[in-house]
Amino acid sequence: MSRAPGARSRRLWRRAVRALAGGVDSPVRSFRAVGGTPVFFARGRGAYLEDVDRRRYLDLVGSWGANLLGHAPPAVVRAVREAAGEGLSYGAPNAREHELAERIRARVPRAERVRFVSSGTEAVMSAVRLARGATGRSKVVKFEGGYHGHADGLLARAGSGVAALALPDSAGVPAAVAGETFVVPYNSPQALAELFERRGEEIAAVVVEPVAANMGLVLPRPGFLPALSRTAHRHGALVIADEVVTGFRLRHGTVHETLGLEADLVTLGKAIGGGMPVAAYAGRKSLMRQLAPLGPVYQAGTLAGNPLGMAAGLAVLRSLSAGTYARLERTSGELAEALRAGAEQARLEPIALPRIGSMLGVFFGRGPVTDAAGAARADRRRYARFFHAALDRGVYLPPSPLETAFVSAATTRSDVARAAPALQRAFRAAGGRGRA
Numbered sequence: 001m002s003r004a005p006g007a008r009s010r011r012l013w014r015r016a017v018r019a020l021a022g023g024v025d026s027p028v029r030s031f032r033a034v035g036g037t038p039v040f041f042a043r044g045r046g047a048y049l050e051d052v053d054r055r056r057y058l059d060l061v062g063s064w065g066a067n068l069l070g071h072a073p074p075a076v077v078r079a080v081r082e083a084a085g086e087g088l089s090y091g092a093p094n095a096r097e098h099e100l101a102e103r104i105r106a107r108v109p110r111a112e113r114v115r116f117v118s119s120g121t122e123a124v125m126s127a128v129r130l131a132r133g134a135t136g137r138s139k140v141v142k143f144e145g146g147y148h149g150h151a152d153g154l155l156a157r158a159g160s161g162v163a164a165l166a167l168p169d170s171a172g173v174p175a176a177v178a179g180e181t182f183v184v185p186y187n188s189p190q191a192l193a194e195l196f197e198r199r200g201e202e203i204a205a206v207v208v209e210p211v212a213a214n215m216g217l218v219l220p221r222p223g224f225l226p227a228l229s230r231t232a233h234r235h236g237a238l239v240i241a242d243e244v245v246t247g248f249r250l251r252h253g254t255v256h257e258t259l260g261l262e263a264d265l266v267t268l269g270k271a272i273g274g275g276m277p278v279a280a281y282a283g284r285k286s287l288m289r290q291l292a293p294l295g296p297v298y299q300a301g302t303l304a305g306n307p308l309g310m311a312a313g314l315a316v317l318r319s320l321s322a323g324t325y326a327r328l329e330r331t332s333g334e335l336a337e338a339l340r341a342g343a344e345q346a347r348l349e350p351i352a353l354p355r356i357g358s359m360l361g362v363f364f365g366r367g368p369v370t371d372a373a374g375a376a377r378a379d380r381r382r383y384a385r386f387f388h389a390a391l392d393r394g395v396y397l398p399p400s401p402l403e404t405a406f407v408s409a410a411t412t413r414s415d416v417a418r419a420a421p422a423l424q425r426a427f428r429a430a431g432g433r434g435r436a
């Protein structure tokens with residue numbers, strides 16, 4: 001019998017579904033993938049969330065990775081309050097924009113010039129436009145299971161046959177638009193090479209999550225990313241490293257360089273806004289010069305570089321150090337160990353528990369999972385039972401088996417130790433039949 005959510009969440013949900021489309025502003029929040037009623041949160045502090053029924057949860061979603069430092073980190077809240085007191089938006093230059101860009105530049109070698117936008121969707125969409133403008137080509141390659149926001153051309157899935165033209169992945173996306181996108185399997189340098197052999201001169205860019213976090217967590221195989229950029233560059237296409245999730249999450253900067261991916265453009269989001277709507281795309285000077293006002297590629301934003309978002313981003317980046325990532329690595333390693341031990345005690349083999357830094361995945365099925373087809377084979381019902389049993393015991397996991405769990409820097413070893421028994425019980429519930 002499920003204890004969460006409580007009476008207040010249920011009441012709010014009944015109202016929400018009458019006022020909001022589907023009750024939510026982003027589909028995964030609806031719990032459709034795991035069943036049940038979403039929990040409404042009242043506040044967050046550090047590693048924990050508190051719901052409207054005053055239940056506390058260790059938060060392993062962290063606003064989908066945006067809350068790198070946990071909830072309401074005092075320095076970030078202070079910075080946003082101070083900025084808000086000075087004015088919410090000017091629609092004109094403010095110094096925080098270039099200060100945040102300077103901090104990003106200092107950490108991301110490719111980011112000679114930065115452009116801020118308000119969402120990861122916009123960042124990738126704009127980077128793709130820039131790549132098309134700069135190359136004079138129209139086709140884009142993405143990987144099956146990769147998520148790059150909801151821009152039309154990137155909501156495409158693989159058509160029949162490897163490296164076929166993509167089909168729309170959403171109603172409302174014209175086939176002609178999806179047809180500008182090629183979709184190939186993640187971790188398959190051969191499929192990409194074959195595509196480039198046939199259609200190379202048409203391709204403006206390859207967009208890739210260096211670590212795929214939106215089909216569950218799927219790590220790049222050694223050699224995949226270096227081969228990707230070699231292939232793209234040999235054919236005159238650009239490489240867009242979509243680091244909306246991984247940037248400043250896995251290390252103090254971006255991760256593609258360390259994985260051998262030669263990127264021309266980089267997109268950032270989530271962590272660099274510390275919970276505010278901030279994202280960016282960046283690249284070498286000669287490319288970024290193609291953007292208006294200097295060049296012919298148009299892109300703009302009323303609230304882009306908004307002072308509150310910039311203040312939050314600056315406060316986050318100022319507080320980062322090597323120690324932040326060492327701490328994240330330690331607590332995340334302990335969480336991974338707690339998961340492994342819990343699954344083992346529940347005799348839940350086969351199970352795949354991928355991890356890189358503070359990103360963790362749970363696939364109920366045989367691992368390692370290396371692409372979208374593998375992720376799709378995982379047992380979603382088991383995940384749903386696991387999710388609900390953990391929720392009932394005060395651990396908030398991603399409400400979908402095709403998402404990634406995130407540990408925040410506010411999480412301590414004792415938080416992990418306290419959550420371990422709950423996770424163990426959740427694995428036992430996952431193994432049983434019926435709802436937990």
Ligand SMILES: *Cc1c(COP(=O)(O)O)cnc(C)c1O
Pocket residue numbers: 118119120121122124147148149150209213214242243244245269270279
């Ligand atoms: C979240 C995400 C996006 C989209 O960002 P939004 O801010 O939700 O528009 C793009 N790319 C990746 C890799 C993401 O995880």
